[in-house]
Amino acid sequence: MSIMMGLPATFNPEAYDVIVVGAGYAGAVCARKLAEACGSKVAVIERRNHIAGNAYDCEDEAGVLIHQYGPHIYHTTNDRVHEFLSRFTEWTDYQHKVLANIHGTLMPVPFNHESLKLAFGEEKGEHLYQKLVATFGENKKVPIMELRTKNDPELTEVADYVYENIFLYYTMKQWGKTPDQIDPSITGRVPIFIGDDDRYFPAAPHQGMPTEGYTRLFERLLDHDLVNVFLGVDVRDILSVKGDMVYVFDRPYGGEVIYTGQLDELFDLDLGALPYRTLDMQFETLQQDQFQPVATVNYTTTEDFTRITEFKLMTGQELPGVTTIMREYSKAYEPDSGQTPYYAILEDESQALYQSYRERVDGILNFHCVGRLAEYRYYDMDGVVASALDLSDEIINSNR
Numbered sequence: 020m021s022i023m024m025g026l027p028a029t030f031n032p033e034a035y036d037v038i039v040v041g042a043g044y045a046g047a048v049c050a051r052k053l054a055e056a057c058g059s060k061v062a063v064i065e066r067r068n069h070i071a072g073n074a075y076d077c078e079d080e081a082g083v084l085i086h087q088y089g090p091h092i093y094h095t096t097n098d099r100v101h102e103f104l105s106r107f108t109e110w111t112d113y114q115h116k117v118l119a120n121i122h123g124t125l126m127p128v129p130f131n132h133e134s135l136k137l138a139f140g141e142e143k144g145e146h147l148y149q150k151l152v153a154t155f156g157e158n159k160k161v162p163i164m165e166l167r168t169k170n171d172p173e174l175t176e177v178a179d180y181v182y183e184n185i186f187l188y189y190t191m192k193q194w195g196k197t198p199d200q201i202d203p204s205i206t207g208r209v210p211i212f213i214g215d216d217d218r219y220f221p222a223a224p225h226q227g228m229p230t231e232g233y234t235r236l237f238e239r240l241l242d243h244d245l246v247n248v249f250l251g252v253d254v255r256d257i258l259s260v261k262g263d264m265v266y267v268f269d270r271p272y273g274g275e276v277i278y279t280g281q282l283d284e285l286f287d288l289d290l291g292a293l294p295y296r297t298l299d300m301q302f303e304t305l306q307q308d309q310f311q312p313v314a315t316v317n318y319t320t321t322e323d324f325t326r327i328t329e330f331k332l333m334t335g336q337e338l339p340g341v342t343t344i345m346r347e348y349s350k351a352y353e354p355d356s357g358q359t360p361y362y363a364i365l366e367d368e369s370q371a372l373y374q375s376y377r378e379r380v381d382g383i384l385n386f387h388c389v390g391r392l393a394e395y396r397y398y399d400m401d402g403v404v405a406s407a408l409d410l411s412d413e414i415i416n417s418n419r
């Protein structure tokens with residue numbers, strides 16, 4: 020493998036069987052699989068000056084390992100994904116826990132036995148908990164919508180509390196919406212957990228952080244003799260799609276193209292821009308051991324930011340006397356502004372626009388869309404790895 024900045028003057032697309040656009044999970048997994056299984060020579064083109072996509076981590080000036088594009092916690096129920104990624108890293112035993120700051124009181128989310136007592140007081144909280152156990156059973160995750168269907172004023176009170184104090188203001192900040200613009204079907208899905216488990220992903224048998232970080236995982240994933248990575252190159256400067264053909268340097272390209280970027284950008288937004296939310300992430304280094312009790316505290320009733328992450332508590336890095344935290348402010352994404360498109364705004368209109376772009380490439384047999392940008396959807400890391408493994412299988416089988 021080689022990783023280099025820019026494309027050398029000698030770069031010859033014909034020398035590659037596969038061009039992968041993007042060195043995030045989607046692109047890196049396909050590059051590795053196709054090199055290993057088919058002996059394909061792969062060029063990975065990445066416009067940022069680093070690999071790992073949004074999972075990229077690095078040490079800041081204080082030596083704290085930070086996640087440049089927001090906190091990433093690995094968790095999966097998918098054994099195939101876990102086995103594949105575990106070839107490239109070992110894992111810590113980190114179990115993610117989140118607290119909500121509700122008018123100054125820190126309560127576990129999803130809302131659980133402890134949260135009930137903190138919200139309603141010891142006695143009433145316990146009474147409500149016993150009622151929930153009697154109604155739904157213990158160790159159950161129940162959407163607040165179901166609490167409302169019981170027509171019990173006390174259960175409705177719990178549902179209302181969770182809606183107002185955990186969900187409403189947080190969601191307004193995250194998506195820039197007013198209460199009446201929030202889809203009631205999503206509101207109803209907000210869960211509570213009837214039990215004492217305060218882990219955020221209790222159902223995930225595989226959970227933790229890569230022991231040497233995500234970037235190191237990607238270095239190993241891309242470390243294959245047949246894979247070359249070119250950083251700092253926007254693929255639109257060399258690749259285009261016209262009709263049912265892919266062109267590289269204006270010549271038809273017959274190899275496979277794995278595209279993990281935005282489809283609207285590939286066509287110069289000519290049908291319009293796909294809407295996204297972006298995040299303004301404000302990092303701050305403090306001269307103290309620890310800032311907050313857990314890695315993530317959501318601010319669900321106050322403040323303009325949505326949450327504060329403290330990286331050391333997540334990565335397990337031991338570094339006394341200093342810690343770095345990050346506040347996340349959500350805002351509308353402006354196309355072609357250099358901002359990062361983080362969350363696709365999935366509404367009927369935007370999905371229809373995406374489909375119009377997608378139809379232009381669906382008939383091109385050697386052009387494959389995969390990943391959160393190219394598929395215009397939300398994926399957790401494990402979901403995108405699963406999808407990239409499936410796409411690789413398809414291409415491998417079609418080459419046999």
Ligand SMILES: Cc1cc2nc3c(=O)[nH]c(=O)nc-3n(C[C@H](O)[C@H](O)[C@H](O)COP(=O)(O)OP(=O)(O)OC[C@H]3O[C@@H](n4cnc5c(N)ncnc54)[C@H](O)[C@@H]3O)c2cc1C
Pocket residue numbers: 040041042043044045046064065066067071072073074088089090091092093094252253254255279280281298361362389390391392398399400401403
């Ligand atoms: C704030 C935040 C927190 C998250 N937290 C978690 C979490 O805790 N756990 C979890 O499982 N998942 C989490 N995720 C999801 C996770 O980030 C994604 O699943 C994953 O990064 C998607 O990988 P990808 O390869 O599809 O996209 P990306 O990681 O975005 O990679 C795409 C790459 O393509 C490159 N590219 C795009 N266009 C071009 C072009 N024209 N030319 C060259 N290169 C191009 C981009 O620069 C980028 O590096 C989080 C996401 C966000 C936004």
